[in-house]
Amino acid sequence: MSTPPTVRFLDRSTAPHIVTLVLLSGLSALSMNVFLPSLPGMAAWYGVDYAVMQLSVSAYLAVSAVLQLAVGPVSDRYGRRSVVLAALGLFLLATVGTLVAPTAGWFLVFRMAQAVIATTFVLSRAVVRDMVPDAQAASMIGYVTMGMSLAPMIGPAIGGVLDEAFGWQANFALLLALGVVVTWLAWRDLGETAAGGGTPFAEQVRQYPELLTSPRFWGYAMAAAGASGAFFAYLGGAPYVGTNVFGLSPAQLGFYFAAPAIGYALGNFISGRYSVAVGIDRMVLIGSIITTTPLALALLEVLLFTPSPLVFFGAVGLMAIGNGMVLPNANAGMLSVRPHLAGTASGLGSALMIGGGAGLSALAGSLLGPGSGAAPLLALMALSSLGSIAAILAVIRRRRALGL
Secondary structure, X not given: OOXXXXXXXXXXXXXXXXXXXXXXXXXXXXXXXXXXXXXXXXXXXXXXXXXXXXXXHHHHHHHHHHHHHHHHHHHHHHOHHHHHHHHHHHHHHHHXXXXXXXXXXXXXXXXXXXXXXXXXXXXXXXXXXXXXXXXXXXXXXXXHHHHHOHHHHHHHHHHHHHHHHHXXXXXXXXXXXXHHHHHHXXXXXXXXXXHHHOOOHHHHHHHHHHHHOOHHHHHHHHHHHHHHHHHHHHHHHHHHXXXXXXXXXXXXXXXXXXXXXXXXXXXXXXXXXXHHHHOHHHHHHHHHHHXXXXXXXXXXXXXXXXXXXXXXXXXXXXXXXXXXXXXXXXXXXXXXXXXXXXXXXXXXXXXXXXXXXXXXXXXXXXXXXXXXXXXXXXXXXXXXXXXXXXXXXXXXXXXXXXXX
């Protein structure tokens, strides 16, 4: 087992420790999924349909996507540190709101406000790209997100147990406590890594066309969006499938939710270990194939035989291995197109990824109903991941045509 790559920081007085980057990303991931086993119970608590409460996933992702369009450029201009700290403060206020919301409507308002925490995920990657070059960035992002995957691995399991012991509100109390800890850590450890204070907005605007008209940027962005779209569709539909198709309790569902997190951790380890040697494009292609294959096989299984939660969640765990290989490398590819606009590229790429995920999450919720089973969700996930294969093949063909 190799050690993480050596990192050369811009300025060691501003260099955050890797644990800070892991926790910043981890809080964002935990906020997305810790309460998923509680969704059916939350719908019953507020007296609304599951589709309404499922908006706490799909609408949250949509707001995250919109915010990230602004987060990247703002951080390129004003720096990473101030934007991260502001986002953490707003997240704490929104989390308090989810705990005291009297109706489902007010809960969803505060839940949408919580989406500001996605800033920490976007900018933790930009900080990495501030500090190291392309292939090394892919490797370091792999190690950072491998550590980050501990949060979604244990989050739903803890959330399910907390729900059964104290009610669904305990999940958001946990987010509030962890948010306070991460805010304190970021205040103490996260220095400014955007050299020279960042790129002025006017200069960014002049340089946008070069980023937005780059086929390579869009190829990497679509590869990431297709692979992650399968996961976001899963987030939107798995609580329903687990509860209504397989009859799992919140605690059982929480433990099954560990499967994709374990797979994602393994995929990120593979990225950290082999991205430099194998290369970004080949890692994305291999990961996309690994993402798609188990989903297609699981779809065949549920169509031909009696569906099993072990097969369903096992296929998702294998899918997540591919995601863990695709995303660090595709993200490093996106950020390498215009390195001095790393924040902008990260924000735009994440907006595309999460915006598409929001649509797929909502679509997954709408496709599932009495008698639907798991097949519609698996089909949607497989189609999304097929798009990642097509996107990276387009990048590879273009690079070969240009002799790169």
